[in-house]
Amino acid sequence: MKKLIYLCMLCNALSSCSKEKIDLQQSNTIQRVPNSTKKGLGLSESRFGAVQLDSLGVSWYYSWGFTSGISTSKLFVPMVFSLNTLSKIRPSQTILGFNEPDNASQSNIPVTNALSNWNPLVTNAVRLGSPASAGNPLTSGSWLSQFMVSNPRVDFITVHWYKGVNSTLFINDMKAIIAKWNKPIWVTEFAPQTVSSSTSNPTKYSQTQVTTFINTVVHWMETEPMVEKYAFHDSRTGTSALFTTTGSLTSSGIAYRDSK
Numbered sequence: 307m308k309k310l311i312y313l314c315m316l317c318n319a320l321s322s323c324s325k326e327k328i329d330l331q332q333s334n335t336i337q338r339v340p341n342s343t344k345k346g347l348g349l350s351e352s353r354f355g356a357v358q359l360d361s362l363g364v365s366w367y368y369s370w371g372f373t374s375g376i377s378t379s380k381l382f383v384p385m386v387f388s389l390n391t392l393s394k395i396r397p398s399q400t401i402l403g404f405n406e407p408d409n410a411s412q413s414n415i416p417v418t419n420a421l422s423n424w425n426p427l428v429t430n431a432v433r434l435g436s437p438a439s440a441g442n443p444l445t446s447g448s449w450l451s452q453f454m455v456s457n458p459r460v461d462f463i464t465v466h467w468y469k470g471v472n473s474t475l476f477i478n479d480m481k482a483i484i485a486k487w488n489k490p491i492w493v494t495e496f497a498p499q500t501v502s503s504s505t506s507n508p509t510k511y512s513q514t515q516v517t518t519f520i521n522t523v524v525h526w527m528e529t530e531p532m533v534e535k536y537a538f539h540d541s542r543t544g545t546s547a548l549f550t551t552t553g554s555l556t557s558s559g560i561a562y563r564d565s566k
Contacts, residue, residue: 408449
């Protein structure tokens with residue numbers, strides 16, 4: 307009799323473990339209804355695709371290019387990455403401007419060249435985002451400050467932010483950018499760490515710190531009318547990564563999915 311009871315208990319335990327495993331797998335593969343029109347993702351299409359967009363529950367994405375090869379119902383927003391991609395421009399509802407023109411390893415465009423080549427973006431976009439600078443746009447003489455001096459058409463400021471897990475600093479920086487140019491913002495890249503920083507020091511911040519940061523800043527962006535869109539940046543490794551190497555959600559991915 308005792309042996310029979312033990313076998314039943316073992317069977318129930320195995321069944322419970324199996325169910326938990328299935329539930330975890332389903333949480334990473336189920337197509338989720340987006341809980342926000344603001345929440346998005348910068349997606350590297352060479353690594354992942356529609357499955358990851360669905361599991362993360364975002365409503366929009368971009369891939370640093372003007373076209374996307376992914377079949378999905380999510381809104382795709384095109385970007386003119388650099389001067390080399392000007393020929394790809396087509397009329398679009400929204401266009402994101404040059405990617406990190408102040409970064410030699412990205413689009414690397416002097417301010418004068420960016421301004422002289424801005425008109426193709428202006429004439430093809432219903433709404434146009436500023437170039438997204440790598441450096442702090444609030445710094446005196448920053449690339450974006452120089453670009454905006456001549457008052458080019460920009461409908462919203464595009465922001466990148468990688469300064470750790472201080473949510474107060476993040477929020478204050480966003481408020482300052484909004485106040486400086488009196489325009490709405492899209493935070494198209496943000497995370498505690500960049501890809502390179504995460505590669506060299508993947509556990510610089512604890513999972514608890516990263517999760518708290520995500521929950522706090524996402525809630526602020528969701529409730530701040532001047533933040534129109536935002537997209538967490540997947541660091542690929544470490545605690546700032548959204549996905550495992552096989553494309554499943556990490557703890558940070560689940561936190562971002564559920565944050566509101």
